Amino acid sequence: MSRIVGIDLGTTNSLIAIMEADGPKLIPNSLGQKLTPSVVGVEGDHLLVGMTAKEYQVSHPDRCASVFKRYMGSDWSVTLAGRKMSAIDLSCCVLRSLVADAEHYLGEAVTSAVITVPAYFNEEQRRATIAAGQMAGLKVERIVNEPTAAAIAYGLHEADSQKTAVIIDLGGGTFDVSIVEMFEGVLEIRASAGEIFLGGEDFTDACVSQILNQAGMKFEHTEMQEPLRVSRLRRECEQAKRRLTNEASTEVRLPNSQGEIEPDAPRYAITRETFDLWTKSTLDRILSPIRRALGDAGLKRQEIDEVILAGGASRMPSLIKRIEELFERPTRCTINPDEVVALGAAVNAGILDRHESLSEIVVTDVAPFTMGVEICREIGGEDRDGYYLPIINRNTTIPVSRVERVVTRAANQSKVNVSVYQGESRLVKDNQLLGSFEVTGIPPGPPGQEIDIRFTYDLNGILEAEAVIVKTQKRAAQVFTRHMKNLSENQMKTALDKMQALKAHPRDEEENRLLLKWAERLYMELPHRERNRLDQLITGFEEVLESQDQAQIKIFAEELGAFLKAFDSFEGEQGDYGTSPSDE
Numbered sequence: 001m002s003r004i005v006g007i008d009l010g011t012t013n014s015l016i017a018i019m020e021a022d023g024p025k026l027i028p029n030s031l032g033q034k035l036t037p038s039v040v041g042v043e044g045d046h047l048l049v050g051m052t053a054k055e056y057q058v059s060h061p062d063r064c065a066s067v068f069k070r071y072m073g074s075d076w077s078v079t080l081a082g083r084k085m086s087a088i089d090l091s092c093c094v095l096r097s098l099v100a101d102a103e104h105y106l107g108e109a110v111t112s113a114v115i116t117v118p119a120y121f122n123e124e125q126r127r128a129t130i131a132a133g134q135m136a137g138l139k140v141e142r143i144v145n146e147p148t149a150a151a152i153a154y155g156l157h158e159a160d161s162q163k164t165a166v167i168i169d170l171g172g173g174t175f176d177v178s179i180v181e182m183f184e185g186v187l188e189i190r191a192s193a194g195e196i197f198l199g200g201e202d203f204t205d206a207c208v209s210q211i212l213n214q215a216g217m218k219f220e221h222t223e224m225q226e227p228l229r230v231s232r233l234r235r236e237c238e239q240a241k242r243r244l245t246n247e248a249s250t251e252v253r254l255p256n257s258q259g260e261i262e263p264d265a266p267r268y269a270i271t272r273e274t275f276d277l278w279t280k281s282t283l284d285r286i287l288s289p290i291r292r293a294l295g296d297a298g299l300k301r302q303e304i305d306e307v308i309l310a311g312g313a314s315r316m317p318s319l320i321k322r323i324e325e326l327f328e329r330p331t332r333c334t335i336n337p338d339e340v341v342a343l344g345a346a347v348n349a350g351i352l353d354r355h356e357s358l359s360e361i362v363v364t365d366v367a368p369f370t371m372g373v374e375i376c377r378e379i380g381g382e383d384r385d386g387y388y389l390p391i392i393n394r395n396t397t398i399p400v401s402r403v404e405r406v407v408t409r410a411a412n413q414s415k416v417n418v419s420v421y422q423g424e425s426r427l428v429k430d431n432q433l434l435g436s437f438e439v440t441g442i443p444p445g446p447p448g449q450e451i452d453i454r455f456t457y458d459l460n461g462i463l464e465a466e467a468v469i470v471k472t473q474k475r476a477a478q479v480f481t482r483h484m485k486n487l488s489e490n491q492m493k494t495a496l497d498k499m500q501a502l503k504a505h506p507r508d509e510e511e512n513r514l515l516l517k518w519a520e521r522l523y524m525e526l527p528h529r530e531r532n533r534l535d536q537l538i539t540g541f542e543e544v545l546e547s548q549d550q551a552q553i554k555i556f557a558e559e560l561g562a563f564l565k566a567f568d569s570f571e572g573e574q575g576d577y578g579t580s581p582s583d584e
């Protein structure tokens with residue numbers, strides 16, 4: 001049986017890891033990097049994934065997709081080079097690329113995985129994640145909440161200490177807060193709360209919007225009319241945001257409508273204070289989930305022993321300051337916040353694989369939402385629909401199975417429609433409909449015929465509902481047709497066929513491909529006088545690539561790489577580009 005890998009399928013970056021004898025290990029991709037950008041591009045009939053697609057996106061935003069995790073479980077789709085792709089399709093592309101990296105690294109087939117999701121992902125988003133895994137040829141052994149995975153990675157080192165910790169996880173697109181009790185190898189999640197539309201990307205977008213405002217433009221209008229200007233400006237702002245974690249001030253250059261940065265491009269100075277002011281209302285949104293999680297766990301801020309940070313965007317000084325003021329203690333971030341979730345996922349995979357070193361560890365998690373059904377109430381002698389009967393309350397430890405009894409309202413009522421919702425409001429119209437099913441064959445009789453509705457919420461955070469007519473013990477269908485759509489065999493096959501039409505480039509060519517995409521992107525941005533030199537270098541490189549002469553390819557690649565590093569002011573973005581896979 002193949003080993004189970006741990007995958008952090010992130011909004012901006014994804015990682016894959018495995019449990020080894022001496023602890024969890026991140027697996028490098030074909031460029032030797034641990035972070036694979038969650039970006040997918042289509043060039044002709046070839047698929048680009050990761051850093052190469054991210055470079056391609058700056059010059060060809062219409063052929064690339066990113067931040068699609070935000071649309072998991074919805075009907076959203078995007079057309080890339082004439083191919084319609086859903087968030088599941090795009091996630092599947094990223095997963096396939098990660099699996100190929102793992103297979104190359106481990107030298108064996110990879111068929112099973114633990115995949116992490118934001119704690120606040122709803123049922124539909126979890127099912128969509130499982131479907132993406134299945135499409136990528138994986139058996140998804142477990143869906144694990146991201147902050148839980150982070151807690152596991154931290155908990156592993158401190159199996160003998162006893163404490164209550166809060167995990168603040170601000171990724172690219174989502175925010176989660178979880179409260180965890182750690183004692184003697186047991187990690188008990190007490191409460192989770194979050195926002196699925198709040199992440200580092202929103203801080204970047206706030207910055208893009210402010211710069212456009214200052215230049216007399218409106219974000220949405222400009223994005224539609226001048227997509228190249230916005231995609232290039234977004235990149236500028238992303239880099240500025242990162243620089244501001246270490247520097248007090250920086251500059252952003254405004255690209256022209258073609259996305260080019262001319263020598264006399266307008267420059268906007270941004271200090272840390274300006275950035276904090278621009279993003280204050282975005283940052284304020286972390287407070288309500290924190291309050292909710294503390295309330296559900298029945299704890300005061302002062303009762304938290306440790307504050308752990310996870311997610312790349314938790315590096316922002318304004319976030320750290322706000323959290324430290326709130327909890328009146330320093331935060332802890334001893335494991336790289338980009339990597340901690342994937343490392344925890346690998347440990348979780350190791351627990352499922354019955355890895356010897358992990359036999360003492362027990363992890364329990366909670367349901368992040370309340371789930372229930374619609375009921376009708378008698379108000380002033382009149383029956384009124386639309387009320388919510390919670391069956392599983394939020395932050396109940398999982399797995400859990402709960403029953404509530406409902407009754408028929410009319411004489412000789414032969415059927416009932418069971419509508420299943422998730423959410424915290426007392427009226428169903430303010431909650432999210434998950435699906436509905438009918439209970440038929442209720443025997444004739446007076447009103448008040450009893451029906452038991454059972455909800456079972458499993459360790460993956462997947463809900464099953466069933467209804468039983470108490471008198472006859474007849475069971476009703478318990479599946480949500482809307483959800484099954486994601487998993488139907490036919491749909492899976494069609495989606496797979498569509499993906500198979502796209503070829504992946506050979507792994508060992510990935511570095512050269514990235515170099516070309518990087519060069520093409522820089523070409524767009526350079527002033528004319530340097531463009532000619534770069535043009536010659538690109539053409540020379542393309543020619544030697546055709547010749548297949550490996551020694552020449554290496555020489556030309558080095559020359560081109562040196563030029564790019566010298567002229568690209570954002571070369572840091574390439575990370576450890578060009579280095580050989582690390583064996584860390």
Ligand code: AMP
Nearest residue numbers: 010013171172200201242311312313315
């Ligand atoms: P993740 O989804 O956990 O990989 O988080 C990625 C997010 O972290 C993106 O929105 C990045 O912009 C953000 N991020 C990464 N490094 C930094 C940094 N040094 N300062 C601010 N944000 C960062």
